[in-house]
């Protein structure tokens with residue numbers, strides 16, 4: 437027995453509120469946060485750095501192509517079933533109707549607003565005050581949750597309790613808070629209809645083959661032209677003219693309205709969900725072919741597979757320590773007294789570790805380095821310098837310095853290398869010395885090896 441629209445809408449509401457709770461609650465659980473200052477994602481105890489290209493790109497490719505596959509099959513279902521904007525807009529439209537006793541839909545054409553409320557003036561003042569209070573409270577919660585995606589609890593507490601002012605938190609909070617208040621208070625579905633860039637993105641994948649509302653033309657005579665289906669549509673569509681509507685978010689509210697109305701006459705709703713055009717559907721029914729996925733879903737699924745491959749490769753080759761070695765200054769040229777290096781060791785692991793640091797000197801030369809041991813917290817980086825004196829080295833000959841960092845308890849060191857030349861000095865008249873080639877200094881960082 438097919439699901440009734442009323443039940444489908446109830447399921448949709450549960451999905452919507454569960455996803456909204458997940459979106460708002462996730463940063464408070466400590467399971468996910470973006471550390472912009474350090475350039476990393478914090479996923480539980482794990483940290484994924486932005487330069488872990490295969491993991492970051494692979495993960496987002498899986499998300500991106502999975503959603504694209506969803507839109508290619510189910511149309512703009514994200515808007516109707518998952519988007520916090522629609523969830524809150526629907527809730528606030530219902531709330532304002534309950535408070536005022538009439539419908540006030542933001543951004544919808546004036547003829548769709550209901551007439552004057554029968555409530556007393558003082559009741560309306562109280563109702564508007566309550567609505568404004570709810571909008572402000574909801575905006576504060578949403579703003580705080582969004583801030584928590586980028587700032588830790590300690591940073592937020594320090595800022596809001598007056599302990600340590602943070603300019604970024606202040607600017608972000610004011611801008612986002614103002615936007616959310618305007619959005620919830622005034623825009624709501626107006627944003628969905630005219631302003632949402634993500635809606636436009638999903639719309640690009642809508643086609644004749646994706647899930648859509650169907651008006652059963654064979655039962656056209658049953659339609660009482662009550663217009664309920666049109667009146668309840670949050671994005672101002674008329675579902676009786678399926679060729680015309682374009683931004684349907686598959687919320688099923690129109691089917692529910694028709695179901696309620698036609699139920700009074702013991703009849704089934706004239707509207708229903710369906711894939712593809714009516715002609716395609718009839719042909720499928722006639723040939724008893726089952727339709728599982730839209731053909732347009734195949735290329736996004738290939739993208740999901742490629743993203744998964746990249747993600748697995750990234751996870752398999754993940755290096756918990758990043759070692760870098762480079763010249764002290766990009767413009768530095770090895771001179772008469774040698775060359776200076778800047779080195780760094782970053783602990784990308786989720787636990788603190790101790791490290792021993794050693795450098796392999798180039799043939800005939802030596803390395804001066806102050807650091808031999810490090811203790812780094814998770815996500816902590818140590819920067820230090822090395823120096824290779826000129827004595828004992830020849831002109832125009834490549835020399836490689838190797839920096840070796842061993843983690844306590846691990847047999848394999850992490851390594852970075854840097855190769856350079858000391859150009860032969862010029863003769864007093866500016867020409868090269870006989871037999872010498874003036875090669876500019878060059879530095880190559882070797883791959884990290886464990």
Ligand code: SF4
Pocket residue numbers: 649668669670671672673674675681683684685686687688689690691
């Ligand atoms: S046409 Fe129906 S399913 Fe589509 S957005 Fe409007 S009410 Fe929702």
Ligand code: SF4
Pocket residue numbers: 658659660661662663664665666676693694695697698706707
């Ligand atoms: S709700 Fe049903 S009966 Fe009323 S106008 Fe829409 S399709 Fe016709």
